[in-house]
Amino acid sequence: MALLLTVAAFALVSKTLPLSHVLLLGIIGALGLLQMAVHFRCFLHIGFRRQREDLLLILFSTLLLIIMVGGTIWIMASLAVRMAP
Numbered sequence: 001m002a003l004l005l006t007v008a009a010f011a012l013v014s015k016t017l018p019l020s021h022v023l024l025l026g027i028i029g030a031l032g033l034l035q036m037a038v039h040f041r042c043f044l045h046i047g048f049r050r051q052r053e054d055l056l057l058i059l060f061s062t063l064l065l066i067i068m069v070g071g072t073i074w075i076m077a078s079l080a081v082r083m084a085p
Helices: 002-014 021-043 052-083
Strands: none
Touching (some): 002 021
């Protein structure tokens, strides 16, 4: 299922479809969220029922992801300002 979702996202990007960029980004984002759910269920063996350990694992992983992405954006924005003439 994960492979099919990846191939679908690549096919959407590589083919010239008469879709607006906003709609295309929305479809790719939805495919990404669906692929996250597939990875949680099939590879990480995290079910969709509520368990405290699973919730803490997901929250901590989300916190780390936010810190990494936010730090990267902050550094790249700072570099862009410093490199501008």
